[in-house]
Amino acid sequence: MKFCPNCEVKLKKSDSGLQCPKCDYVEGGISKKTKKVIEETESEFNVLAENEGEEALPTIKIECEKCGNDEAVWWMLQTRSADEPTTQFYRCTKCRYTWRNYA
Structure with a gap:
């Protein structure tokens, strides 16, 4: 049983030798290097700026x-x-x- 020297995950048999399923390290064969592209997505949670959207907030007599x-x-x-x-x-x-009430 062999482990990946990069991420210490158990190596699995593949066509190109022993391969790490996590980082694609290959031992005993030709390694193929791939780049992982991570796309940033915009969050659904919006924090309002100081004046932005305030007209939509409810008012109270306080x-x-x-x-x-x-x-x-x-x-x-x-x-x-x-x-x-x-x-x-x-x-x-x-x-x-602005003030708060911890109710």
Whole structure:
């Protein structure tokens, strides 16, 4: 039983000798080199910029801690483990101050 010197995976018999199934290392034959092309895909999860998409967020009547304005937009995120409640974020519509409530 032989193992690959590169990735330490057990070598398997193939037409060209003993071959590593992981990195294509070949022992006792002609090795073929291949390049793996990894394509980057754009994530489905979007983080909003400071002003982007805010008009789509719901508003709530709550007093701003900084300026006293009584309206803010709000959203919720799971910032801690799944067995704990979500964190509520608020942003004042007047002064743009952001604060959170750990509910």
